[in-house]
Amino acid sequence: MDTHWKTDLERWLAPFLDALGHKTRSRMCPAYVAGLIGPGDRKSVQPMAARDADVSYDRLHHFIASSVWNTAPLQKVLLAEADRMVGGDDAWLIIDDTALPKKGERSVGVAPQYASALGKNANCQTLVSLTLASGEVPVMVGLRLFLPESWTSDPARLDRAGVPDEHRVHKTKPQIALAEIDRVRAVGVRFGCVLADAGYGLSAPFRQGLSERGLTWAVGIPFKQKVYPEDVAMIFPVAGHGRPRQRHIPDVRSITAQAMLESARWRTVSWRRGTKGRLSARFAAVRVRVADGPPQRIRDLGAQHLPGEEVWVLGEHRSTGERKYYLSNLPADTPLKQLAGAIKARWVCEQAHQQLKEELGLDHFEGRSWQGLHRHALMTMIAYAFLQSRRLKEAEGGKKNPRSTPATEPARRPSGHPHRTRAAAAKPLPALPQIPQS
Template sequence: MALGAAMDRDRGATDGLDTWLAPFAAVMGRKTRRTWAPLYLRGLLGPGDRKSLQPMAARLGLSGHDQLQHFIASPAWDDGPLWRELARQADRLVGGPGACLVIDDTALPNKGTRSVGVARQYCGALGKQANCQSLVSLTLAQGEMPVPVGLHLFLPQAWTSDPQRCAQAGVPEPATTPRSKGEIALSELDRLQAAGLCFGTVLADAGYGVSAAFRHGLDARGLRWAVGIVRNQKIYASDVQLVPPTGRARKPAPDREPREAEAVLADLTWRRVTWRPGTRGKLSARFAAIRVRTGDGPVWGNNRHLPGEDVWLVGEWRSSGERKYYLSNLPAKTSRRALSGTIKARWVCEQAHQQLKEELGLDHFEGRSWTGLHRHALMTCIACAYLQHLRLAEHRRTGRGKNDDPPSGAAAVTEPARHAAGHHRTAVRQPRPARPVPPLPKALHAALSSESAQVVLERVMNPSLIVRLA
């Protein structure tokens, strides 16, 4: 089938997509790319269990998948403007002082040996060590509305130490320099702030939070943050003092030894906190919190660190008996409920990862190249943003804007260390329960009457919120 006929046949299934994509088309350059990008997105948004090139081309009625392959994998054009436009559109949808930027990673199981970045490492999708690709993800979210804005491949040492292997996979030379996931995340954060992304708090799990360099990087950017840590993180009391050196000592030393986070919190009172309503009732756990100074300052002797900045140490005691530990530089007057709500807001990124994989085919890409993987990831993020646009369009049609309600559980904060670009000052307050995410708009019934659009949109949305289109 000719390209024009294929697009005409599928245009009714995603009516409005071309209009919404206009800002992306404006920065895409050549007409051929402006033609193939909407078609690739229709392939991702359409029905079918597999969203790799050949099945998508077949469902779109194309005679082959070569042109789709060229569009998605060609290094001849720069997709940076598309990532910047995605950040602008995400900011328009859910950005603002009540938004949070969630840093995490997501794994794509892959048994191949030539696909870029594949190595034996922890795979969250399988819950164990396995061959996979690991992507550092950044998600802008407000309440229960996440929009992925960054996916960047982490290259394990097995790749960065093999220049020939990287060259065969088309890895750009700057990307072959070994970098930790935290360093990648900070670099992506800089990119997003340069694009004008606005948010109030950065959230991350212990995979990032254990790194003092990562936390210091957030501080250097003037950002508020809440991150997971391990139970044996060294902690000083908030009133610790540095005493002058004695004897042969050359540096001031703390007047007491640090303790492990677990031990510090064990002495406190743990109180039950509810941070938001869930589909099966209120979400709650017991929390303890205290102001402390982290043991991540300069080394003063015997590989021991001086006290760092004054922060919150927070413990979570779940109903299962499991305990989790966190650090946050939210202001000292932040309430326990606001602290816990901010910390728990991180989980919204898991919903975004699930939709990207299960509904939009993030993990279905079968190419081997660096460019192909990142561009496919970009297109899945754009498709996800479009679906969130549809949901919020109905939200606003019923008379509520994106900022009428605070994020579910996320604490708004004030007086950041420095006023970073794209970073808002807001007042400290306890959150109110967020209203449910709206169902798909009935007004789109005619545009979404085809089976393909209805199926994909219903499956992408939270089943508890779906209103089937008759």
């Protein structure tokens, strides 16, 4: 990064400082963001202050931990900047979570829980994340702490961490994600399709909540997710004895997603170019009715979920032998290559998580409060958006005919969804730290 980046940062931060609307805070915000971006391995308050002769530890700590200011106006500016950079009908909104390993038990939300980044249970904090992305360009737009029930059931613990009243009721990660999606949509951020892994896709209320909002989605699911054939019919069962049956039942049994795809046609599909050549795997897709309707007793099977929304069920066979399964409400005429491109577009959020931690110190915050953690997370997102804006500018200015983004754009929205103007496709970024791409 050239020596003029601080001048560019001050100019770029102007809308954020206007939103802060306070002289002292307007000095601390650029200092904090610059501390996250600048040199140094540790990005907690004390080492950042030690590297900046113009800012004391007390003032920087006060700004992030206890000063009276509202994050909402800055979040709104961040969303506007993200939309300007990568928003549009060809953009993805990617739902995921990221773990911040922590020792002890007093940092807000810390508990033994599954950490996806580590692939195991660990003592950590978990943040539900939202990433707006176009092609290979991600911009993080939301990081909200998940509170385990060991926290929400302990008022004294919540008091010590300063958790606001509206966040003290236990919410699942899918519930938090839906609330964050509503926040993003409320300010007009444009995207074409919501993506999520199986941690969210296995939740029927999450999938149904997306559809109720008129959103297009593609999510991972467990192999045992039950589905019905597309042409399943509801019939009255014939009563062998007793009173006539009063409720319809499906004319066929539901089966697992894995079983539904066993006899499907599998094809090798390449969805984009990676660092070692074209990325490809074998895919199959079948239209089905997902078994997430109301539960009802069906003959001798006990309570079973009735057919719900008509969707795609997709399977992926990787060269490693690993198999993955997905559901999507993309239109019935969506080509297999486009379906594969949608489900594989999630990887950029993993890259964003890694860069937020390794480059900008997302997991370096040493405070224990709800307010401090979310302010620090917001500052890292602002810093990341600034870096992405510079990388986009460099990519656009460095090539006469910059390479267009991969052809993995979301298919058209379901009928009835408001149309939004398509944004110009974002250009590939200059070289960035890479992670394994799944």
